[in-house]
Amino acid sequence: MHITGDMKMVDVVQHDIQLLAVIQRFEIPLGFREKTVKEVCDGHEVNVDFFLHIANSFHDKEFLDWQKFKTFPIEWIIRYLKNAHRCYIDYRIPEIERQIQNFEKQVDINEKNIDLLLNFFRKYITEFNAHIEQEEKNVFPYIIRLNQLVNEPTSEGIDTSDEFFIKQYHEEHNNIEETLFDLKSILLKYLPPPVNNCLYNNLIYDIFRLERDLLDHAELEENVLYPLVKEMEDILMSNRSNK
Known part of the structure; x- marks a missing residue:
């Protein structure tokens, strides 16, 4: 699964519980309701593109590419x-x-x-x-x-x-x-x-x-x-x- 900004944050966590630790390190609390990844990130002043790069890198090792982080x-x-x-x-x-x-x-x-x-x-x-x-x-x-x-x-x-x-x-x-x-x-x-x-x-x-x-x-x-x-x-x- 490739995590995108329009996915519901709760679905992301349910699909890969290990990503809960990633979310915590962005200082995003629980209580996502029906909000998308982008809506949750915007609501806590987290850059959604950066969040997606980190989350996808942890979820899929093939995604990790340092050039993308530059x-x-x-x-x-x-x-x-x-x-x-x-x-x-x-x-x-x-x-x-x-x-x-x-x-x-x-x-x-x-x-x-x-x-x-x-x-x-x-x-x-x-x-x-x-x-x-x-x-x-x-x-x-x-x-x-x-x-x-x-x-x-x-x-x-x-x-x-x-x-x-x-x-x-x-x-x-x-x-x-x-x-x-x-x-x-x-x-x-x-x-x-x-x-x-x-x-x-x-x-x-x-x-x-x-x-x-x-x-x-x-x-x-x-x-x-x-x-x-x-x-x-x-x-x-x-x-x-x-x-």
Whole structure:
């Protein structure tokens, strides 16, 4: 299904529930009634073309094309990514940690795997938070500065210390997803189910859903944001070498 502006927003969500997370990151609340995608976007001051590019990219991987995003302000992409960060840090990850802690009441008191799991997950949280902090304090401001230099050329060009910054960051980006995959594997292989298997199944489901969400998030960064930034870096480096 190709999502269009004249489709009802409720039909879009019912067709692909994962898009509810996308809608949330545009700060669009529920209560769509019979409104179309365009009507909902217009009512919340969201650019409908940008929304459709994001939504279709998440719904259909073949749709993702960084060239199509070049017509939109890069600040819009960064704002969307920041809203996703808030969802992970403020809700999704704390909820998974709470579920893991509940296992302590459901398994044998001598079971050591619970402590190992909690320690592993807390280490993951520390690594994830450091990753987010790096993006929001260093990477995103760097990208905005590059964008300003490209659109408002100045004599200062790009600092030597910034050369290949995005390339270096890109090479370190996959560690977060790999760590979450390891956590999921530990759960499936070694964690004994509690008395109530529903608790275990809910935790597994939430971790799978977070993993998929983070992979989608990473694809947007790597297949849209990274090429856009690399292109800006190349432009600025070329301008500097021609002086």
